[in-house]
Amino acid sequence: MTTLSVVVPVKDEEEAIGPFVAQVAAVLDGLRDPAGAAERWEILFIDDGSQDATLAAIITANLADPRIRAISLSRNFGKEAALSAGLEHAVGQVVIPIDVDLQDPPEVIAAMLARWREGFEVVYGVRRNRLTDSLPKRMTADLYYRAHNWLSMDKIPEHAGDFRLLDRKVVDVINRMPERNRFMKGLFAWSGFRQTSVEYDRVERKVGQTKFNYWKLWTLAIDGITSASTVPLRVWSYLGAGIALISLLYAGFLLVRTMLFGVDVPGYASMMTAILFLGGMQLLSLGVLGEYVGRLLVEAKHRPIYVVRDEIGAPATDMDAMKMDGA
Template structure:
């Protein structure tokens, strides 16, 4: 019988693990004649009692396994560790907070049987999400799709069912600075989407805030687009042309009207403008150089302290 591995990254999810298993095991019973379920929880350096809960469920259920990191390495590291540990013919990634509806696994498996390589889920709306976060999320997808050759669909979750071939292709990408939403799209294959209404967490609080999401989105731009570098180049070019026009204007005024341009305030503003563009360009270049620096150090993406 074919096996499905369910990868569940966890960070401070002590309250959601049992509800998650309870709901997912209902689906397991419905698909037990077609699939063997295998659970892989990844404890990403949780500060609460998540690890003890995982030890308990792993001792109760033989098909539940866990990996525990030596510290918090981030969700991307948790995803990678789970995918590397997964041995199923099909692999899915789910959040423990039940924002990813387990009942969709039935429809997702049906779609896989139709010949798709990936069945991804996407939110039909952003109901319950803060207005500001929703606005910036939509803007991110519009901008990244405008400047990147890798299409990223708005509202798509990490919750997706993939064949073994797709996961193996993702694992061949050995980069340290990972942006999974982009990597899932970059590898290609035949993908279809299932929409569902947005859901609230079943318990606990999200570890994502506006600033962490903003930082994550910046990683997406750096990893999948050269647009920031092009922006700094064009800004420098426009600034240079503007300065030449300014010099020509001053020369013509001197020859025709006489006297110099009065006012030190305008000169200071121009200097600050040029300096700001230079710092912006250096900052953008610095981000790319920093990514290169991290890649060349070849540090492991995560360190496992305990597993079962």
């Protein structure tokens, strides 16, 4: 019998808790191992500093079914930190991160579990299409995946989100990673192991509203690239060398022209264009350098990735022990 931990980061999702639990619990109850026995499971919510009645809705669900539990964080630390908390507190042999909006259909879990039993340690969900997203989001998402995989040695699967199945050995490796600036899809890719995919169709969100906007997605994209690659730093060395070479060639051209035709007065427009261009390049390079220095500062502080305020419910292993003791 396998223990499955479904990890669900949430923030201000009081309306979505009930429908999510009803649909996911029904799917999990229907899972069977090769011998035909029902699988053991838990749903672990990570309340990432919700300001509404999200935690109260989770407590209500826990009272109805003790297999539903939660970790409540002391404030909003962000989805990557909340997902890290979920991986550290999950007890299952397999761990499945999923969003509460049900756009990633939980019915796919059965297919993921089948591939895991074939020997794969990571089974990630890949969207067949992104028709539920707006055209600008589809275009920027495609551009980001291409840029990330071009810049980084750790290739992330295109159009794959956090929805995936992780074997316990993969989770243990990720939990040992000490960095504070966390881009989970990059960590999943870096960990290696045998990986495969399961395709599915994403559906429209039926309850609540997304908490992501374009600024948050942009910030996440920057975090993803800077955490996985030093190419943005290295490129300025090559760019600087190229500009220096062009400048040297231009200086040689001016020298030859002056010797042949005499001295002339350079134009104001060309001089200002060169100054503004080089000044803009310098500021841009300082901005890229600042991104990396800021991340070094966060790592040097060595603060916790998250802080737990409260825990609701007992892990599946504790509940099993209580049943064996006759509690």
